[in-house]
Amino acid sequence: MSVTQQYAIDLYRAAQRGEAAPPAPGLHEVAAFRELRDYRRFKAVVAGRPARGRIRAALARRLSGRRLSGRRGHPAGC
Template sequence: MSITQHHFLDVYRARQLGEPAPPAPGAHDWQVVREWRDHRQFRAAVMAGRPARERIRAGLGRWLRGRRRSTG
C-alpha cells in the first residue's frame, strides 16, 4: 500500500468516526526541518557558552510561558 493510499484510508476512517482528518503526508516537513536546525543551533550555542538568539529565544520564551501557566 502506498503512502497516498494509506492517507486516503485514514481520511475515510476519520470521516466514519466523525474525527478530524489527519494532515496530508509531507504537510509539515519544512517545519520539522526548521525545528531540527534550531535544535542543532541551540545545542551548539549551549556547548560553546553563547546565549540563544532569534527563533530559539522566541521558542524558549513561548515554552517557558506555557510551563508557568500550567504549573501555577
C-alpha cells in the same frame, strides 16, 4: 502500501467515525526540519562551537587536506 493510499484509508476512517481529517502527508515536514536545525544550532552555541557553517567548514578542511597531500606526491590516505 504507499503513503497516499494510507492517507486515503485514514481519511475514509475519519469520515466514517465523524472525526477530523488527519493532516496531509508532508504538511509539517518543513517546520520539523526547521525546528531540528534550530535545536542543533542551540546545542552548538551552548557547547561553545560555531552555530553556522560547521559542515561546510569541515568539508573544506577535508577537501583542502586531500589536495595538499596530493601535491606533495603522497596518496590521499597517507
